[in-house]
Amino acid sequence: MFPKNAWYVACTPDEIAEKPLGRKICNESIVFYRGHEGRVAAVEDFCPHRGAPLSLGFVQDGKLVCGYHGLVMECDGKTASMPNQRVQGFPSIRSFPVEERYGFIWVWPGDPAKADPALIHHLEWAENPEWAYGGGLYHIACDYRLMVDNLMDLTHETYVHASSIGQKEIDEAPVNTRVDGEKVITSRFMDGVMAPPFWRAALRGNGLADDVPVDRWQICRFTPPSHVLIEVGVAHAGKGGYEASPEHKASSIVVDFITPETDTSIWYFWGMARNFKPEDQELTETIRVGQGKIFAEDLEMLEQQQRNLLAYPERNLLKLNIDAGGVQSRRIIDRIIAAESESDSTLIARSAS
Amino acid sequence: MFPKNAWYVACTPDEIAEKPLGRKICNESIVFYRGHEGRVAAVEDFCPHRGAPLSLGFVQDGKLVCGYHGLVMECDGKTASMPNQRVQGFPSIRSFPVEERYGFIWVWPGDPAKADPALIHHLEWAENPEWAYGGGLYHIACDYRLMVDNLMDLTHETYVHASSIGQKEIDEAPVNTRVDGEKVITSRFMDGVMAPPFWRAALRGNGLADDVPVDRWQICRFTPPSHVLIEVGVAHAGKGGYEASPEHKASSIVVDFITPETDTSIWYFWGMARNFKPEDQELTETIRVGQGKIFAEDLEMLEQQQRNLLAYPERNLLKLNIDAGGVQSRRIIDRIIAAESESDSTLIARSAS
């Protein structure tokens, strides 16, 4: 159960640099590749000739060629040609709206007629030279909503990430959650605390003392279908916190694009955007490796939580104040899914009458 | 199908020395840990907050802390506290009666009201300084009753363990099986035979000649739910066999605690208790390694047998005289399961009326 009429991150450009990429997204088997003039394309990963996976093929003259018997596929799902064959009557396969933007490939697994590129989540930092970005991809065997819960309640940092970004004060600081249309914002401010190891390193990396009290903030922003962007940072205490001027703080945006693969597995694109020392590629890599280790700590927890929930489907979980971010996000997701389902029913009713 | 109102071996103390242990026993997911004053505790491996596995958490001040969001669990399954939360209304999870005794952690997966520690299988040798014990644990994908069959008919030693403890005379010696209440005893005596390699080594280890005829015995004792303890040994021929005085024999007790994980998998705790040279830890280790190799020979046989039985559920297996030990043990198990089921039905009928 996931919204289908939405832009999801499907992959990153490096994943389709050498050859087509087969990837299941929202239960659809899709092949992604660079077609005409390097433009990204996406069609079903199923050759209409004999059902071979097109992702084992190659691109020639901007067209995807099946690696089994040479059927040439257009990016619209129609067969362009095949050696010694007339192809007019060949059945089409589905093509998927796909866009390359902000350093990601975005796919729309639902109704193509509704796929407006303007709906792609705007990422201001991605096109701004004062920012740098580094990130990675994890495959996790859990419902995408468990990851939304995880990211909309950073209380877990104290426990799951105790040695890097966790600290006792997260637990103790009140959390504030509000809903703004289809957005959910959960924020937490901790004033006058000592920074945990990850942030002490960031302060030093920014040329700031790391052994003095700081004001720390976390502002988690959920937007449908399942993106969570989190403003995080520390400023030397009393300099204005979140609002402090750049010379007093270290801050960044944690980027989380959660793309359902199936009902119980996800492609998790994680990363960090920062607006200090953007030209320092070594720093980008250091942060990426560090973040990768921290985020890997969630994997086992989420996969075992998923298995527990499948084993006890009748148990009602608690919805505490700290869970409000996830709970509100799920309500929005549920509303969208219900609306899509209703819209589908209307369409079916119309076409049946 | 297994008795639930029974003490099973769940783990050994070393398995919970560093951190909590998650283990499924009789289809129940359970976390074992050391709580207040080091006392062992066992609750469901399911946090009432969001379903995370408590076994990924840690123990603090004698209480189990969930490693996801810090819920603090009491050993009785009630939530003790959680940062910034009132926990009175939190649903409880199951706790399981658990005891540490004889170097094992024992768990009672059934009705806690019936869990009398006095019912734990008495192991005389475990508390006697004249005895030493060494053992290990195997996970095997088979019904626990296939392992009971295996151990209650040592004919298989001739074939599965031909190079260590097997010998042709096992086949040829008559086997005697008798039932004593809920116990089954199967015994076999082989007089005037040459000892196989394992026992020749044991004779030498005991300072006895290994190239003379011996009287050999095997006395297998089944007790519910699925424990099999086997007295085994050899004595120089004509010195009284099983009854021979210590200076003429080498003997020990093979210890087998078979704990169902699911209907088709087990935790198999195997070991050997001996009453010669109990202080010789090197000998304990040598025997343990040797026994581990011998007992590993059964794994593939049991797992493939299980697969065969699942593939042909309608086939009736033979019940020969050599199978009597397993057949009688299964009758006792069946009676116990039937009694538990009847008792459950009575309870349900009562609560429904």
Next chain:
Amino acid sequence: MFPKNAWYVACTPDEIAEKPLGRKICNESIVFYRGHEGRVAAVEDFCPHRGAPLSLGFVQDGKLVCGYHGLVMECDGKTASMPNQRVQGFPSIRSFPVEERYGFIWVWPGDPAKADPALIHHLEWAENPEWAYGGGLYHIACDYRLMVDNLMDLTHETYVHASSIGQKEIDEAPVNTRVDGEKVITSRFMDGVMAPPFWRAALRGNGLADDVPVDRWQICRFTPPSHVLIEVGVAHAGKGGYEASPEHKASSIVVDFITPETDTSIWYFWGMARNFKPEDQELTETIRVGQGKIFAEDLEMLEQQQRNLLAYPERNLLKLNIDAGGVQSRRIIDRIIAAESESDSTLIARSAS
């Protein structure tokens, strides 16, 4: 769905040289071994005593001994003996007609009464000293008919095997398919082309120039249940092609015995028979290694194709002219399966009346 009354390749002699071999064929679990006077035998891999796999046992005095409790099995599925037991009343297990011929062990998984060894596919080259053979075995998770399709349409060489035996001219040459009783023959002739790498090496290996145009041929012959033998070769252009005399050509027979394991997996015995330099064992090995690499290129394609077909069972695949070889072969297979099914029904009707 596969013909059961047919001879399939079960294994090669080296696979039963040391000990019995357990292998599932056409959904039957079978143990193959050398019995009396080294003659190959095949019975169900299921001991009538306790369901243990007989393939974990050993052969003694020409009889298969169960490795669990020593039951001695005859090659006809009747128990010969068991230590200290009367075995007359023991239930029999199935035995399977089995023959060793042409360097392969052949098994008949259907009605033994119909198993005429004369029906084994005749392999002229296998008993002719002017020929040499080398081959191997792959386990592939696909319906056996997908492999028949694969081999009866060599168009795929251009794509799957582009760097070894593929060449663009295969696509362009017309393909001819004809049915001759229960045989299907698909042929393709390419005149005046440059040989691809594999064949250039073969020309050199045969002492022929490799940089001149050649006439190339592929003649694929399907015979039930699922054997495909392919005559392949190249001759210096204008010397008569397929009919050229030996000093002008390099040719061989690609051997493919496709044995269903289950409905979606196969044992694929592949190899090559050649009638040049038959005494050169180093060349046999070189060809075998090279062919093994080429044929391994099909594995991922076939397995992913199978997964695609299982995911979209309702999709109709195309049947183009290039697919005629597979389509006609499947028709013959379908007819045989239908006839077997009808024959079974008649038998059931008769025995019921």
